[in-house]
Amino acid sequence: MTNQHSARRRLRAPDFHPVAWAIIIGTFLARTGFFMTIPFLGIYLGEVKGMNPATIGDILATSMLAGTCSSFIGGLLSDRLGRFPVMITAMTLWSLVFIGFAFAEAPWQFFLLSACNGLFRNVFEPTAKALLVDVTKTEKRAAVFHARYFAINVGGAVGPLLGLQLGAGGTSSLLPFAICSGIYLAYVLVLVALSRMNREAGQRRKAQGEPVSMRAMARIVFTDRVFLCFLIGNAFVANAYGHLDTTLSQFLGHDNVKTYSFLFMVNAVSVLLLQYPLVTMMRRFSSMTALTVGCLFFGLGLFGFGLFDQLPLLALSVVVFTVGEILSFVIGDVLIGEIAPADSRGTYYGASGLAFIGQSGGAWLGGLLLHSLGFDQGPIIFGLLMLITFAAFPFFFAGQRLRTRLPIPEEQERAA
Template identity: 40%
Template sequence: MNTYLKQIHPLSWTIIIGTIFGRMATTMSIPFLSIYLIKSLGASPTQTGIVVAVSSLIGVFASFYGGYISDVIGRKKVMLISIFGWSLVFVGFALADRIWIFFLMNALNGLCRAMFEPTSRALLADITPQESKLLIFNLRYAAINVGAVVGPILGLQMGVANSNGVFYIAGLVYFCYGAVLVVQFLLNKEIGAANKELGNRITLTGALKVTGKDRVFIFVLIGMIFCVFGYGHFGSTLGQFMEMNPRIEDGVKWFSYMLTMNALVVLIVQFPVVKIASRFSPVTPLIVGSAFISCSLLVFGIFESIVAFMLSVVLFTIGEVLMFTMTDVLVDRIAKPELRGTYFGMFGFNNLGNVMAPLLGGFLLDVIGVQSALLIFAIIAGCSACGIPFLLLAHRRLKQG
C-alpha cells in the first residue's frame, strides 16, 4: 500500500483533496435545493423535478464534448475554465430569487460539472501507473464521501432549506480549489497539455463513432443509465417524499441524517467491498450493486419508520459502493488510451438516469401522492432493475475477450 501511495502524483493529491472540499460545498447546498424550492418559493414537485433534472440533462450532452475536447485542447484548459465557471454558478444560486433563475443556474451547474468531472478523471488516469489506478480511483471516491459526510450536516445547521446564502460559501470553495490547480499546473507544465496531433486525426463525429461501435462499452453505458436512475432518486425524490409526507416529523432533518449516514457507510465499507469486488470481473459488482439499490428503493415504499429508512440507506449504500467503485476502472480498461477523455466523457451519458429520476419522481408524487408510497417506489425500483440485463450482456462479451 505504501509503495502505491508513493507513486501518486502531487497533482492527483490536489484533485483528491479538492474533491473533499468541493463535494462538501456541493452536498451542503444542492441536495436541499428541491426542499428550498418547495418551502421558500412555493414550487410544485413537478416544477422542482424539472429544475433538479436540468443539471443532469445539460451534463449528459456536455460531458461527451468535455471529455473529447480535453483530449484535443488539453485537460488543463478544460479543468480551469470549468472550475472557475462553477464558482460563479454558486454565486448565481445565492443571488437567485425566481424559479427560472434557479433553472438557469442549475443548467450551468450541470455544464461545469460535466466538463470538469470526466476531464479530471481522465487526468488521474493519465498520470497514474496502471497498478495504482484502482487505488487512485477509490481514493477519489472516498474523498467524495468524506465531503458528503460533513456537507449535509453543515447545510442543515446553516438552514439552507430556508436560506440560499450557503451558496456563497460553495462558490468560495470552488474558487480556492481552482487557484490551487493553477499553481499545480504551473509547477507541472508538461501535464494536461493539448494533443494537437489527435485533433487533426479524429473529429468529434469520429470519436462518437468509435465509442458507439464498442459493444461492451455501450452495454455497460445503457445498464448504468438505469442504475443511475435508481441512485438519482436518493437525492431528489426521497428528499421531497420526506418533506411532503405528513406521517414523518422533521422530514428535512432526517433526510440530512440519511445523506450523512450514506456517506459514512461508504467510508466504512468501501475498501473491504472493493477488496472483494476486485477478485471478479469489473462488471459483476455493477450487477450486484444494481440489485441492492433496487431492493432498497422498494424498502422505502414498504415501510415508513425511521429505523427501516436507515436500514434501507445501508443496503442502498452497499449497492452504491459496488456500482461506483469499479466504473472508472472498467471505463479505463475498455477505453483506447488516446481517447481516454472521450470514453470518460461519453460515459457521462449515464446521467440520463439522473435526468429521468427527478422528473419521474416529481410526476409520481404529484399524480399518485405520498400516501401511495409503495406504488411509487415499486415503479422506481422496477425501472432501476432494468439495467441488469444489459450489464449481463456486457459481462458475457467481456469474458469472450
C-alpha cells in the same frame, strides 16, 4: 522491529502522483461545498419558494439533462485541448452558479442555473477522472479511484451537517451558497498552480497525424460494444442514484428535513466504512459482475425508502442502497479505464456521462409520481423506481459476455 516496520508501511499514505493527490483533496473540498447546498435545493424550492413537486423535479432534472449533454463534449475537448484548461474554465464558471442560486427568484432563473450546474459539473468531472488515469500507473488506478470516491463521501458526510447548521434549505441559504462558491474559486487557483508546475501532465493528447474529429471520435466510442452495454445499463443505475437527492429529498424533506439530513449522512458514512472491504471482496469477480450486483442493491434500497417509515429501517435501506452505489460507481470508473484506449480516455469518461440521462429522467419521473400519486404512496412509487433500475441487468449480462470474447486495449497494446 519487523512488525513495527510493517505497521508503518500500512499506515503510510499511498504513493500517488502529486497531481492525483491535489485532485483528491480538491474533490473533498468541492464536494463538501456541493453537498452543503444542492441536496437541500429541492427542499428550498418547495418550502421557501412554494413550488410544487413536479416543477421541482423538472428543475432538478434540467441539471442532469444538461450535464448529460455536456459530458461527452467536455471529455472530448480535454483530449484535444488539454486537461487543465478545460478543468480551470469549467470550475470558474461553476463557482458563479452557486452565487446565482442564492439570489434567484423566478422559476426560469432556477431552471437556467440548474442547467448550468449540470453543464459545468459534467465538463469538469470526466476531465478530472481522465487526468487521474493519465498520471497514475495501471496497477494503482483502482486505488486512486477508491481514494477519490472516499474523498467524495467524506465531503458527503461533512457537507450536509454544515449545510443544516448554516440554514441550507431554509430562508438563510445565502451563506452556504457563498461559501461553496468560495471553495470552488480556491480550487481554481490550485488548478492554475498545478498546471504551471506540471506542464507535462494534462497536456493535449497528441496522436499521430491529424486530430480526430468529434464525429469520428463519437463513432469510435459508440461502436465499442462492451462500452455501449455499460453505458445503457448504467443509465438505469444512474436513474436509481438520482433519487437520493431528488425524489427522496422531496418525499421525506417536505415534512422532516432532519430525517433526510440524517439519512444523507448515513449514506456518506456507510461509503467510508464499506468501500474498502466491498471493493476488495469484489476483486475476485469481473467488473461487469460487480456492476450487476450493485444494480440489485440499488433497487432493493430504493424500495425500502418507500416501504418503511421507521428511522432504523430507513437507515438500513440507505446502507443497502450505499452498497449498490459503491459497487456501481467505483468499479464503473475502473472499468472505463480498462477498456478505453490511452489516446481517448477523456472522450470515454465524457461519454460515460451520457448514462446520466437516466438520472435526469429519474428526477423528472420521481417528481411526477409524487405530484400524481401523493406522498402517502411510497411503496408504489419506489417499487416502480426499483423495477426501472432492474432494467440494467440484461445490458450488464450482454457486456460481460462480449468482454470475455474481446481483448481489452492494454492487451492489444502489449500484443502489438
